[in-house]
Amino acid sequence: xxxxxxxxxxxxxxxxxxxxxxxxxxxxxxxxxxxxxxxxxxxxxxxxxxxxxxxxxxxxxxxxxxxxxxxxxxxxxxxxxxxxxxxxxxxxxxxxxxxxxxxxxxxxxxxxxxxxxxxxxxxxxxxxxxxxxxxxxxxxxxxxxxxxxxxxxxxxxxxxxxxxxxxxxxxxxxxxxxxxxxxxxxxxxxxxxxxxxxxxxxxxxxxxxxxxxxxxxxxxxxxxxxxxxxxxxxxxxxxxxxxxxxxxxxxxxxxxxxxxxxxxxxxxxxxxxxxxxxxxxxxxxxxxxxxxxxxxxxxxxxxxxxxxxxxxxxxxxxxxxxxxx
Numbered sequence: 001x002x003x004x005x006x007x008x009x010x011x012x013x014x015x016x017x018x019x020x021x022x023x024x025x026x027x028x029x030x031x032x033x034x035x036x037x038x039x040x041x042x043x044x045x046x047x048x049x050x051x052x053x054x055x056x057x058x059x060x061x062x063x064x065x066x067x068x069x070x071x072x073x074x075x076x077x078x079x080x081x082x083x084x085x086x087x088x089x090x091x092x093x094x095x096x097x098x099x100x101x102x103x104x105x106x107x108x109x110x111x112x113x114x115x116x117x118x119x120x121x122x123x124x125x126x127x128x129x130x131x132x133x134x135x136x137x138x139x140x141x142x143x144x145x146x147x148x149x150x151x152x153x154x155x156x157x158x159x160x161x162x163x164x165x166x167x168x169x170x171x172x173x174x175x176x177x178x179x180x181x182x183x184x185x186x187x188x189x190x191x192x193x194x195x196x197x198x199x200x201x202x203x204x205x206x207x208x209x210x211x212x213x214x215x216x217x218x219x220x221x222x223x224x225x226x227x228x229x230x231x232x233x234x235x236x237x238x239x240x241x242x243x244x245x246x247x248x249x250x251x252x253x254x255x256x257x258x259x260x261x262x263x264x265x266x267x268x269x270x271x272x273x274x275x276x277x278x279x280x281x282x283x284x285x286x287x288x289x290x291x292x293x294x295x296x297x298x299x300x301x302x303x304x305x306x307x308x309x310x311x312x313x314x315x316x317x318x319x320x321x322x323x324x325x
Contacts, residue, residue, distance in 0.1 A: 043311040045304035051138035053299045056128035074101045077160045080141045081105040084148035095173050102175045103160040108152030114186045115156045119194040120164030130299040135198035139311045146315045154322040176267030184274045191278035195266035197310045198302035199289040208287040210261045222288040224250035228280040235277045243313030
């Protein structure tokens with residue numbers, strides 16, 4: 001009996017070590033070697049703040065019930081995008097006798113190859129939704145300005161989505177599901193979801209994680225940006241490397257299964273559904289920003305200098321991908 005117990009203990013230890021090693025393999029960041037280049041951070045922090053403030057103060061609430069505000073927000077996004085592209089359209093679709101709209105702006109030539117960058121503009125409940133997700137929309141609008149100044153060899157679509165939040169989250173009524181389905185015949189090179197990109201903290205212990213082993217791998221101070229991807233994909237690592245190369249904002253990548261809470265909590269999930277490579281760029285949402293889905297998610301709490309670096313890093317990555325012959 002004693003020998004059996006010893007064998008069982010050894011087996012349990014081996015199993016525990018195996019679980020830890022698997023967890024490390026799943027969530028580890030690829031090597032972090034930032035190459036600082038802060039000479040030209042061309043994304044504009046003031047423009048980002050102005051967009052976030054307008055969206056969160058003048059166009060709230062933006063829940064699925066607030067049809068007029070959602071339409072006004074879509075029109076604001078359209079107006080801003082038309083400054084940088086003459087190919088901007090609403091992608092309208094019905095839900096329960098109401099019409100909801102994505103806003104789609106095209107850049108570059110019309111090619112089978114396509115890069116998509118998206119952010120949702122709706123909000124949970126009656127909250128201002130500054131970080132969630134006016135920050136992502138502001139980043140999208142600033143990205144449009146940057147893309148309009150360069151030559152592209154591939155098609156790029158910037159998409160502002162509706163109905164990302166409950167009660168339509170994880171349903172085929174999400175705006176990103178509608179858009180992903182509409183391009184399923186295209187060769188989508190990459191989809192990038194901008195999901196809460198504005199909240200940063202230099203306070204030790206300000207970063208939380210869905211599973212304990214991640215605390216041994218990632219910083220516990222919430223002053224970095226995270227790029228989230230599926231297991232067995234290099235897309236997040238490549239985008240992380242671009243941000244680290246072109247800015248001094250630390251970027252870390254995470255490859256993990258959707259069983260880990262939060263991994264598929266945004267619009268990238270619908271592009272995965274259709275088999276497209278997709279990543280989420282995020283400040284990690286409720287694992288850092290405790291104002292998530294509360295009345296405290298307001299514009300003055302965000303770091304627009306850091307946001308500008310996120311947007312610039314994403315821009316440089318899209319430029320590299322879409323400028324290849």
